[in-house]
Amino acid sequence: MTSVTPNIVLIRSSPIALWGIDSQERLRRAFKRAGIAVTGQSAGGGVAGTEQPTLLIRADHVYEESVIRALIRNPSHLLVTDAGVPVAAHIAPGGDIDAAAALLQSEATVASGALPAGLSTVVDPAALASTYNHALRKRARPYVLPLTPETVPAIEHRMFHGAYKGVTDFVTKYVWPVPAMAVTRWCARLSISPNMVTTVSFLCVLAAMSLFWHGQFLAGLAAAWMMCFLDTVDGKLARVTLTSTKFGDVFDHGIDLLHPPFWYYAWFVGQGAVIGGSGQDALQTAALWIIIAGYVLGRGQEGLFIWLYRIEIHTWRPIDSWFRLITARRNPNLFILTIAALIDRPAEGFLAVAAWTIVSFLFHCWRIAQAGWQRMMGHRPCSWLTEPLVTPEAWRTERRGGSGLRGSGVP
CATH class of the missing domain: 1.20.1270 (Substrate Binding Domain Of Dnak; Chain:A; Domain 2)
Structure with missing residues (x-):
């Protein structure tokens, strides 16, 4: 484990976008959420032997956030895909960054035998990061996936379902996923923020309460179900675009926590x-x-x-x-x-x-x-x-x- 913040360097960039965000920007957001700024774009040229730890990471792959956080916490680790291709290296101080960068630039598989200085352990995503996501109440194998035009649909599908809570109600789990993914993709393409979706959701809360109060139960239920649907969309949009904020979290969860009793009372009055x-x-x-x-x-x-x-x-x-x-x-x-x-x-x-x-x-x-x-x-x-x-x-x-x-x- 390390208490020293590593220098982050992106290599092998990709122009391909997921959920409207290119891979370099996605990595910047992921590291920012982990409390680290990305300071470099390429590796090489007289940086070997630096006294600061350095994390090299290929931007032509997609990384689950848990993998990013685990990489930061574990110096001297070389991350490989399930196929054994090296994609990221957290190099300890004094390590050979140029040699590690050359290793990441190659497509050759690697074992723990002959690693550049500053690296000692080869791990795949499952060995590096936990399979349990506490926030989403689910188990899933952490992923690192190559980003190509052909893999985009499958990756977006996996990212969306990876953002879904594993333990939730039957409507959210079985009814919402297909339409929610379509609406989430549409919002991401149009740069609609999660907080905008939450605001519309809040308006639906008020509309449902008013309609229930006046005995217009079916119309009120339509507004209520729309709120429930958007409550799914805003969270998924925040996770797949890495745009969640403290305000958004309080705004969303505050609405979720407070509105049900008001709906029940309005139904009673109606x-x-x-x-x-x-x-x-x-x-x-x-x-x-x-x-x-x-x-x-x-x-x-x-x-x-x-x-x-x-x-x-x-x-x-x-x-x-x-x-x-x-x-x-x-x-x-x-x-x-x-x-x-x-x-x-x-x-x-x-x-x-x-x-x-x-x-x-x-x-x-x-x-x-x-x-x-x-x-x-x-x-x-x-x-x-x-x-x-x-x-x-x-x-x-x-x-x-x-x-x-x-x-x-x-x-």
């Missing part, structure tokens, strides 16, 4: 229900408080699990990740309300959301209790997504009672 009334009004009022309390307590459960066990409740075991698909959060609740509105039963849909909120809350209470019991037994709960990726053969062996890869007696 039915003509009155707090403090009797009969049907009393039933709807109870449903309103259950939904809002369930939303707040559900967020509290998630925060409690992180505080207790340092992992998200939805990433503990596979059953938790599966239940996240349908748990009583915004999109699954909107799905219930949409079915109810289509059959002209908005009040019954509201009661169904309340019932599902109770089920979801009790499920997570059960999981928190199980995690506490596991810790009492001396086993610290850890995310199944941090476990090694296994082959289908190894998984079948484990299922037959062989290797015990899951590492937990809890499902």
Whole structure:
């Protein structure tokens, strides 16, 4: 590990753009996000033996951000593709930068045998960077891919799906990807920023709330689903173009966190229900408080699990990740309300959301209790997504009672 910021030098540039950004600019943004400015464009010419670490990197390849960050942290490492072609070198102080640059300029595969001074270890992306992305709650093999006109569609597809959260609701996971990728590409080509998309999303929040309030449920649902769709697009656009900002993150997540209770209250009012009334009004009022309390307590459960066990409740075991698909959060609740509105039963849909909120809350209470019991037994709960990726053969062996890869007696 190094505490000295390396000098970044790009070599073998490429004019090919991904998501409207050429590879040199993409690398500059990636290093800037890691806190380092790119200071050079080419290597060579009397720089061997410098006392500052130097990171040479080919700009005719595409690198996942986790690989970039891992490269910065690991001096004396030569990064090769899965095919063994050298693409980046973090050269320790005093190393031979000219020889390392010549190695990167070649297309020959390389082993650990004879490396230039300043390099001692040859690694591929999977050996260098983690397969677990905590922010996106997913496991995936980190990539380094050659950039050619022929590979652009496949690379953009991989980058987009690599920006997708692995643990989320069923609408976001299965319905949005195809249209969201098309809209994300369109926004990137037109230089539409993620914050612009988030602003339109916020306007949809206000439109949906107003329409629900006035009992125009189907029109309100159209605005609500548009907001949910754009909420997917803005995050993916920020990740694939490396343009996320602290303001954008607060703006986006602030809207996500605050708007659902306002929608539920507007739906309650739109039915003509009155707090403090009797009969049907009393039933709807109870449903309103259950939904809002369930939303707040559900967020509290998630925060409690992180505080207790340092992992998200939805990433503990596979059953938790599966239940996240349908748990009583915004999109699954909107799905219930949409079915109810289509059959002209908005009040019954509201009661169904309340019932599902109770089920979801009790499920997570059960999981928190199980995690506490596991810790009492001396086993610290850890995310199944941090476990090694296994082959289908190894998984079948484990299922037959062989290797015990899951590492937990809890499902």
